Amino acid sequence: MSFTPADHAPASGVEEIALDLGGRTALVTGAGSGIGRATALRLARAGAHVRALDVTRAAVEELADLTGGTAEVLDLSDFDAVGALDPTADVLVNCAGIQHVAPIEQFPPEQFSRILRIMLEAPFRLVRGALPGMYAQGWGRVVNVSSVHGIRASAYKSAYVAAKHGLEGLSKVVALEGAAHGVTSNCVDPGYVRTPLVDQQIADQAAAHGISEEQVLGEVMLASAALKRLVEPAEVAEMVAFVCSRTAASMTGTSLVVDGGWSAR
Incomplete structure (x- = not known):
């Protein structure tokens, strides 16, 4: 099935920047819904072959049918499965996330660990696997969909806040190490998204x-x-597209905050 830029256009009012990813492969985690789905569709409209990764088979298979890309079913908390995945990609978007809300004294330790595995350690493992190929070709884009909770805290979200703060730090280290190899690494930090x-x-x-x-x-x-x-998912997806564009070639190690002014206070 062919996929054209007119297919599954973004929400009304979201203007798309010029972005040509023809011949590139983009690996997008959490691609089954929300920001991940919007991002996968956006990068496909830019010409990328999208490897859509999610824990929900039906969602990524439907997305792959739409884009002509690849559906990959994976639980990112399963490190054996992550290790068996081919991480090769020109663009890596770490988007998968889960949430659990509870006071620290009531927060289940196993849930805290699971959130950090999915939202911090799995991105590290995927970046670690993708970088050699990016380095070899002298070009790569790592985009970490963080959150306003990567730069601010909220009560009762200890694991989520810890994971997102860690992801911000990881992203900056990737930026420093990847710069000499043509690889940029940035975070996109949305507030509450629909x-x-x-x-x-x-x-x-x-x-x-x-x-x-x-x-x-x-x-x-x-x-x-x-x-x-x-915030609409398409707005966040457009920020992901922006840091992959030629216009943002000198942008690395930073965070684009898309929070409606939440962090301005």
Whole structure:
């Protein structure tokens, strides 16, 4: 099935920059939904062969059918499976993530460990595997979809905040080591994005606090944001595309914050 730029266009109002990834391969984790899916579709529209990786088979197979790319089913917390994966890619986008909300004294240690495995150690292992090929060709793009929680903290999200802060540091080290080899490494840091993960958080908090989902959104999640709306997945995907573009060739070791002003306070 052929895939053209008109297929599965981004949300209304999101303008796409000039980006040609023809002949390039992009490995996108968490590609089954949300930001990962939007990113996979965006890079495919730019001409990349997308290797869509997710734990949910149906989602990545449907995405591969749309893009003409490859579906790869993998649980990133399973390091044996990660080690068996061919990590070769010109563009690596670490996007997969999970969340668990609880006070530290009630936070299950096994869940803390699982979140760090998926969101920090797996990205390290994938970057470690992809860099030799990038170095050999003198070009590569590592993009880590972090979060405003990579630069700020929130109560009850100890594992998520720790993982994202660690990912920010890892990304900077990759930038320093990769610069001499034509490889850039950057983070994209969204605030609350309209994804299934956030939808579930809204529902959970509404139930826990006995308030409406509209109140959770306006009075809790967006209380500190200047722009009182969720970020759209396509907006984040466009920032990923930007750091892969020629315009951003000198940008490395930095973070593009897309949080509606959440971190400005």
